Amino acid sequence: MCGASQAEELGDFRATSLSTLTQMLTTSGALTLLPESTLAVEMRGRRDLVARPFRKPPPHRTIGLAWRRSSPRAKEFAMLGESLVR
Numbered sequence: 001m002c003g004a005s006q007a008e009e010l011g012d013f014r015a016t017s018l019s020t021l022t023q024m025l026t027t028s029g030a031l032t033l034l035p036e037s038t039l040a041v042e043m044r045g046r047r048d049l050v051a052r053p054f055r056k057p058p059p060h061r062t063i064g065l066a067w068r069r070s071s072p073r074a075k076e077f078a079m080l081g082e083s084l085v086r
Contacts, residue, residue, distance in 0.1 A: 018035075022042045022046070026048050065081045
């Protein structure tokens with residue numbers, strides 16, 4: 001996503017949690033992508049940050065679930081996979 005918009009990473013400017021990342025935004029003047037499901041928590045009470053949704057159609061990704069055929073839990077994993085696509 002960032003490469004497609006010619007965005008550049010700011011050197012060693014990295015965070016290991018969304019809360020830390022949100023805090024870093026207030027001092028850097030940078031921008032980042034956050035999962036929509038985190039906005040209620042991460043943006044609560046913040047007047048110094050603005051969140052904007054993507055235009056339609058929003059970007060998306062495909063995820064997969066993989067396991068060894070010989071796994072003793074293969075049946076459970078298959079059930080999990082089936083529940084995720086519903």
